[in-house]
Amino acid sequence: MFDKLEKQLSEKYQIEFKDLSLLREALTQANYVNEHTNFTGRDYQRLEFLGDAVMQQSTALYLFKRYPDWDEGQLTELRISMVQTRAFAALSRELHLDRYILLGRGEERSGARNRDSLLEDIWEAFIGALFLDQGAEKVMTFLKQVMFSKIDDGFYDQFVDYKSKLQEYLQRNGAVTIAYTKVAERQIENNEQIFTVEVTLDNKKLGVGEGKSTKDAEKAAARLAFQNLTKGK
């Protein structure tokens, strides 16, 4: 069922699962199990529970050792940008795990196979399975290859929470009022909308951002405001 995936894991990452039922479990979505009464396996959720913790510890340990001079604030910030939905979804896609998910019919129809939240779960479940099958050391080697190597490319910058960074920066000398206000929304093709949001500090405009949701527009505004305020610092 996973011949091509096994081949890829072996050739590209030197991973050979001893227990292939673990790999299958990591790729099985709950409704697939419900819809296939003859299917004897479980869905991925227990492995996801384990893999979530394995990702946290592996990343924390790697950063702790790699950056002996960083304080815990710097370590935490980088870890947060690495251990999160979009970063994990990108890794699932890089390994083409999305192609192999055993997905319920309804989820397939609604486009779940390409949804970040599912691909994040699948990544964590895959790591949980890898940990059980191959041990902590192999997980670390694998994560260095596919994930930690990306630190040097600035890959995780895109996942930085600029709303929090902006708030932290503005409140460093005490409480201030930061507000995000939708100032425009317009229709574009494909029935999609573009929102424009303005961020203000005590009613003074700091930045304007656009996005396909107000949330995305707020992030864009925060990023711009933060980068303007800290330019040259």
Add this chain to the structure above:
Amino acid sequence: MFDKLEKQLSEKYQIEFKDLSLLREALTQANYVNEHTNFTGRDYQRLEFLGDAVMQQSTALYLFKRYPDWDEGQLTELRISMVQTRAFAALSRELHLDRYILLGRGEERSGARNRDSLLEDIWEAFIGALFLDQGAEKVMTFLKQVMFSKIDDGFYDQFVDYKSKLQEYLQRNGAVTIAYTKVAERQIENNEQIFTVEVTLDNKKLGVGEGKSTKDAEKAAARLAFQNLTKGK
């Protein structure tokens, strides 16, 4: 400096630190470092960053293996009740780590040595140090001895978030209005107060609780309401 602690760790838990500076780092609070300019070590915060992740993974792995039939919801609920401030503070006290903290003067005066939030940090830092010094397996053996063994005594029930559990239970068929109202407060000895809080569902009384803060009283009310509603289920 830590002779008695070393003796206790060795005799009671078969732990002998190879690198005692790690043990010291785990017990050093930031202001102590600032106040002692000759002090060459670091404070505990980097080790806390690591130990936090080690506690998450160790607990997740233990629960995953111990409860092969539990779903991820059950696993998560027990993990949350175990991996949290009050549970970790209790463990710090059990090992008498509180006695050995190198604490800043201001913190000492304000009673930080007995504060749960500091003792939680110290516990995580201690586990981070133990992990670096002795490895994952020794951490697991130690946690089984001091922490996981307490599952069977019902020790973690006291840390269950009954307000969330009650809300989840009541909202299982859709939104409802749950309200907590302070109905009384009275003075007791030592200048302390006892608050009485009532929890209602759409204005119907579900339970009444008392506590030394309104928050504690709300929790007590939620616990009673939840236990009444789910009795015999």
